[in-house]
Amino acid sequence: MKRMAHLLVLPAMGFFLLFPAAATYLVGHLSLFKTDYVTTQFVGVLNYVTILSDVRFWRAMANGLIYSAMIVPMMLVSLVTVSLLASDFSTRVQNAVKFAVYIPVLGSGVIIANVWKWIYAKEGLANWLLSLVGMGPLPWLNDIVLAKFSVSLMFVSTLMGAYLIIMLASIISVPKQLIEAARIDGASGIQVKFRIIMPIIAPTVALCAMLLFISSMQMWEFVFQLTSGGPAGGTATPVFDIYETAFTYGRYGLASAKSLVLMVVILLAVWAQKRIERIGR
Amino acid sequence: MKHTRNLVALVLFAVLVLPAFSEGQKDKPMQLTLLYGGTSKWPDGYKDTEGYPDLETKLIAKFQNETGVLVNRKLVDLSTGSTMSMDALIAAGIPPDVYVDFAGRVSKYMNADFALDLKPYFKDLDDFFPSVLATATRNGKVLAVPQPSWGVAMVVNEDILDAAGYKWPAEWTIDEYLKAAELIKKNVPGKFAGILFSKNQSSDQQWMPWFYAFGARVYAPGDYSKTIINTPNGIATLKFFQTLVGNGYVPPNPEALDDDMALELWAQGKIAFMAMQVAHTQALKSAVQQGVGKEFKFHFVEFPHAKGEKPTPASAGPTLAVVHKTSDEARNRASARLAWWLTGAELQKVSAITQGSFPSRISAGKPLANDPLWMQLATVIEKNGVCDFGITTPTFSAVRAQMFPLLSEMYLGKLTPEQVLQQYEANVNKILSGK
Numbered sequence A: 001m002k003r004m005a006h007l008l009v010l011p012a013m014g015f016f017l018l019f020p021a022a023a024t025y026l027v028g029h030l031s032l033f034k035t036d037y038v039t040t041q042f043v044g045v046l047n048y049v050t051i052l053s054d055v056r057f058w059r060a061m062a063n064g065l066i067y068s069a070m071i072v073p074m075m076l077v078s079l080v081t082v083s084l085l086a087s088d089f090s091t092r093v094q095n096a097v098k099f100a101v102y103i104p105v106l107g108s109g110v111i112i113a114n115v116w117k118w119i120y121a122k123e124g125l126a127n128w129l130l131s132l133v134g135m136g137p138l139p140w141l142n143d144i145v146l147a148k149f150s151v152s153l154m155f156v157s158t159l160m161g162a163y164l165i166i167m168l169a170s171i172i173s174v175p176k177q178l179i180e181a182a183r184i185d186g187a188s189g190i191q192v193k194f195r196i197i198m199p200i201i202a203p204t205v206a207l208c209a210m211l212l213f214i215s216s217m218q219m220w221e222f223v224f225q226l227t228s229g230g231p232a233g234g235t236a237t238p239v240f241d242i243y244e245t246a247f248t249y250g251r252y253g254l255a256s257a258k259s260l261v262l263m264v265v266i267l268l269a270v271w272a273q274k275r276i277e278r279i280g281r
Numbered sequence B: 001m002k003h004t005r006n007l008v009a010l011v012l013f014a015v016l017v018l019p020a021f022s023e024g025q026k027d028k029p030m031q032l033t034l035l036y037g038g039t040s041k042w043p044d045g046y047k048d049t050e051g052y053p054d055l056e057t058k059l060i061a062k063f064q065n066e067t068g069v070l071v072n073r074k075l076v077d078l079s080t081g082s083t084m085s086m087d088a089l090i091a092a093g094i095p096p097d098v099y100v101d102f103a104g105r106v107s108k109y110m111n112a113d114f115a116l117d118l119k120p121y122f123k124d125l126d127d128f129f130p131s132v133l134a135t136a137t138r139n140g141k142v143l144a145v146p147q148p149s150w151g152v153a154m155v156v157n158e159d160i161l162d163a164a165g166y167k168w169p170a171e172w173t174i175d176e177y178l179k180a181a182e183l184i185k186k187n188v189p190g191k192f193a194g195i196l197f198s199k200n201q202s203s204d205q206q207w208m209p210w211f212y213a214f215g216a217r218v219y220a221p222g223d224y225s226k227t228i229i230n231t232p233n234g235i236a237t238l239k240f241f242q243t244l245v246g247n248g249y250v251p252p253n254p255e256a257l258d259d260d261m262a263l264e265l266w267a268q269g270k271i272a273f274m275a276m277q278v279a280h281t282q283a284l285k286s287a288v289q290q291g292v293g294k295e296f297k298f299h300f301v302e303f304p305h306a307k308g309e310k311p312t313p314a315s316a317g318p319t320l321a322v323v324h325k326t327s328d329e330a331r332n333r334a335s336a337r338l339a340w341w342l343t344g345a346e347l348q349k350v351s352a353i354t355q356g357s358f359p360s361r362i363s364a365g366k367p368l369a370n371d372p373l374w375m376q377l378a379t380v381i382e383k384n385g386v387c388d389f390g391i392t393t394p395t396f397s398a399v400r401a402q403m404f405p406l407l408s409e410m411y412l413g414k415l416t417p418e419q420v421l422q423q424y425e426a427n428v429n430k431i432l433s434g435k
Helices: A002-030 A046-052 A055-086 A091-106 A109-120 A125-132 A144-172 A176-184 A189-218 A221-226 A238-248 A252-280 B002-016 B018-027 B055-067 B084-091 B103-109 B130-134 B158-164 B174-187 B201-213 B232-246 B259-267 B279-290 B329-341 B345-355 B372-384 B396-400 B403-411 B417-433
Strands: A033-035 A040-042 B031-036 B070-075 B098-102 B145-157 B273-276 B298-301 B315-323
Touching (some): A055 A238, A055 A252, A221 A238, B055 B345, B098 B103, B098 B329, B103 B396, B145 B345, B145 B372, B158 B174, B201 B232, B201 B259, B201 B315, B232 B417, B315 B329
Parallel strands (some): B031 B070, B031 B098
Antiparallel strands (some): A033 A040, B098 B315, B145 B273, B145 B298
């Protein structure tokens, strides 16, 4: 029976393993060359040595970590708040909330980025809202620190729907008997949420945090559309730097090497997170 | 029995029906891929009698009728100014047969391994101006052919100068430029003397002529083995940029502006002096039609020059068509013929009119000899010559990408002008050395 199950899963697994594996192999192969697709020269590990002194790449890595530090807490707090509140209501209301929050996920990244460009413009919605409370216009996309926050806010608002579905599903799967038992014992609504539900959904929260970390490091389309990595590379993510290395500077071998380095960094971070989780348990 | 019958039917189907599709494949006409940067719209008021929407579509149709070879046209993505479109096709294993684009991007592919020597395929190479054809020739091989050449000089918004109370001087110098800038800042709020932008590599047509204006050069004449830009004159140029930004003579945050945004601001009548091609002045018409700008008077002049320096040359360079060399001689012949159609006299004339550019073929004549803007730009080129930025060197597209991020860091105060040029020199010399 088990063997039959493995056999049935094998085609799909094979498909999902083959293409990333093949792509990783090809990228690894390309990383050993210096190429602009017109002239190609084998350079061995020289591209990896170049990465060590590539200030732009490490700045982009640091930006990725900063984005994670902003996006993960912002997203998790929003997710937990919205999903815990929504869980008190009927399935109909939950579905309506899911639908409303999920709409931006369905939208084209280009269109959403252009909407946010208008929001962040000098005479845009954000500065208008600030003017209502007597605050001056802010350079949402022209100040390095503020621009990172602006991109993070756009990321959270656009992709919250995708994670909300995971979170709500996790909350709904909490055994109702536990909640009822807690209520019978005199627990308030907030105590039920934080003492019963939260510990049970903690693994889901951890999963969302890990996925958000990976997404932050791999973010490209929002940065490309909103800031083009500027000002002066201040908002560039590792994937954006890889894109520029390849398509702006025409250094495809170096870009391939950077891709592999990023993959290793993310894998190490996820492994470290899993270890900490296991130790915590 | 039933299974055997089904199996036999399947085999018969495979044997009898499927080969019919392969027969169709054998008779399929040859198809070429054309990667094209831009289109030549018809001149204003012109209606093509055969109903074609643009000149390239008409020429491709003529080529297809003549040869029976089909053409799949793809447009170059110009958003980053890089060679991304071409590289992506090459990486996918489907390099275009003919690639037509700005010489600075095409020059990367002009090597004997990639490009077809067009000498055996073009019977009228002597119709091209020798100096222009020379830019597409390497070691005696004609590795590309030119479409019309574009020219860039400074456009002056006369209405802003009139409003500022600035009178045109006898000699157009940097000091006069700064004088005009201060008057504009004082008397015409909301308008700027000039514009700087460094968000993408297409900003080079704005900053490159300024180096010439201060007597700095990217390369020594004819020597593209190293850059010579890191000099006191080069540093003076960057300090001038800092002055423009610091004094508010240009729109703020140049690191966040790109060429499209700059052109929009000019078309809205906000910029007094800007480097442009004749073709770009059509943006004013679009702005007026969309209701975001008003007509204003403008004309072309040279860039100002620093005291003691010669008058500043214009920038210029051709658009080139390169043909991918294959082992299929029939394909090579067809691709070369397509390149001929796309660089012929008809295209040179119409493109010169719609783009305000300069034909590369002698037989195309001077179609814009009566156009005042074209004549103004032509006068700058004839009098002052052309800047040498190494546009047709194989490394231009890689070198081009080095300055704009450094300029951005300078505008943000992270680098000094000296550090910008030191880093630029190091990066460029590394590229030029092939390391």
